[in-house]
Amino acid sequence: MAVDRVLANLDLNLLVTLDALLRERNVTRTSEHLGVSQPAVSGALARLRRHFGDPLLTRVGNRYELTPLAARVAVLTGPALAGVRRVFDATAEFDPSRLDREFTLVISDYAATVLGPLVAREIARLAPGVRLRLEQTSPYAVDHAEATLRAADGLIVPHGFVTDLPYLDLFEDRWVCIVSADHPEVGDALTLEHLSALPWVMYVDRPTAFAPAARQLRMLGIEARVDAAVDGFVQMPFLVAGTRRIALIQERLARLLGPVAGVRIFDCPFDVVPVAEAFWWNPMYRTDPAHTWFRELIVTAAATLRHQPR
Template sequence: MPFISQTYSVGMTADRVLANLDLNLLVTLDTLLRERNVTRTASRLGVSQPAVSGALARLRRHFGDPLLTRIGNHYELTPLAARVGELTGPALAGVRRVFDSTADFDPFRLDREFTLVISDYAATVLAPLVARRLTTLAPGVRLRLEQTTPYAVDHAAETLRSADGLVVPHGFVTGLPYLDLFTDRWVCVVAADHPDVGDTISLDQLAGLPWVVVFDRPTAFAPAARQLRMLGIEPHAEVVVDGFVQLPFLVAGTRRVALLQQRLADLLGPVAGVRTLTCPFDVVPVAEAFWWNPMYRTDPEHSWFRTVMTESARELATDGR
């Protein structure tokens, strides 16, 4: 949706401004501001690099601003571009909602991609249920799963400009609408043949054993690890990973210990060769939630997708945890 270069008079009305804009370049603008790179933008949009360069030139003329400035070997957003970037996602979503609207909403005829930013844990235990439900109810829908990162969670509002939902436990996101999904509990996992740990594990052992941890930063997604620190136990991180699925395989055959969600431990423990032990402290449960952008509050398609998420989570919760 490209902007046409134009000089606007002070008295020009909003309607006349819109009439002089080619909104097709809004997609290019949004992608450019997220990628901050012409080549990556062209690849993502499936167009030629000269086409994106030409679009950027028109955008710069329209805004009277370079938008992207070179700093060393990469580009940074100008202050104006940073402000515009906060608007492009909601604007695109609004345009799509206008042109995707139909008199009667029928999920079975829906042709849309829903993007979830989700941990590998939730992607393993919940996403298969969501995908199966979508296949049955809306075979034309595509589900895209993107791995959570500390940045994506710390900047949830920005993340949800380009994603339909963020699945992350309570305690990390505030100020956005959410739906509760399911709960789980943390357990300790050790090698099946661990030489120093029997049927139980103590706080002293947790303090003395080497650990596998996720991200190893305060805003990582394991509140139980924060609890340990509050008890005066600082886990000695021997291995740091960016997801939960790797944990049991990095514990197996070693003296290491890790905290893992019970459902994931039940799935992967027998394959990896690890044992599950009750935590020796009153550990907080995992309370997973689906966070979403308030711009979707009245979107019938997104409302339906939220129902799919909660119904899938209800199916998962029938195991009694």
């Protein structure tokens, strides 16, 4: 009964504000994200501080940090909001055209570029009340996939990095090499000697990095000289263009950005394991009709991508 009295005295809007505040760690950004005034967010923060008996956000230099209690609460707000949404989204017959919900995808800049527009168009066509939020993935998000998926609706990342969570296969892509269109040293073919002699633009080399270039080159006895290290793929063609550099990126992205950046595309002169993208999700959504629809929409969009000529 005491728990019921606590819930009866709480405003569900506070949960929405709490979730945004703990993610943004800034009253101004939270008000912009929620579309409400700063005084309203400040008032909600004051109420939350009284409820928890804790400041939740503390100033450190020119930024705010979560208190230890807020850090514990932060991992609970996403699942709590998802549970509330599932309760109020429940209907006798699910109709996506009447759905008012935001879906969050944690996704690489590569997948966001080649798959994201197809997903966005399908959502606009079938469910105009749905909002799509794309968040850039990171090694931390992948290393802690279970925690990531407590606050997000899906994680799109290649096979080989996430285990013990449900997934749906999406599409495959192959790796290609790119050099500047006016490269003075590369003619009609790319050789292993080129890979050894030319400077590289390479994805940041971490254990959960999403490109196999550095490791596979080392297996060939080639120690790449890295001129530029990046944490995304979209920048690569533009960092290669007009230079002696070389990079290894996904073929679909190379075909899309190559003409804009001014780069040439070559088959790799060594065997590279294809990238196989998958959609990973939290099993708490297994019986959620809205999430089931969203998963099916992602797979449908990926099927369209698979049938597009490369």
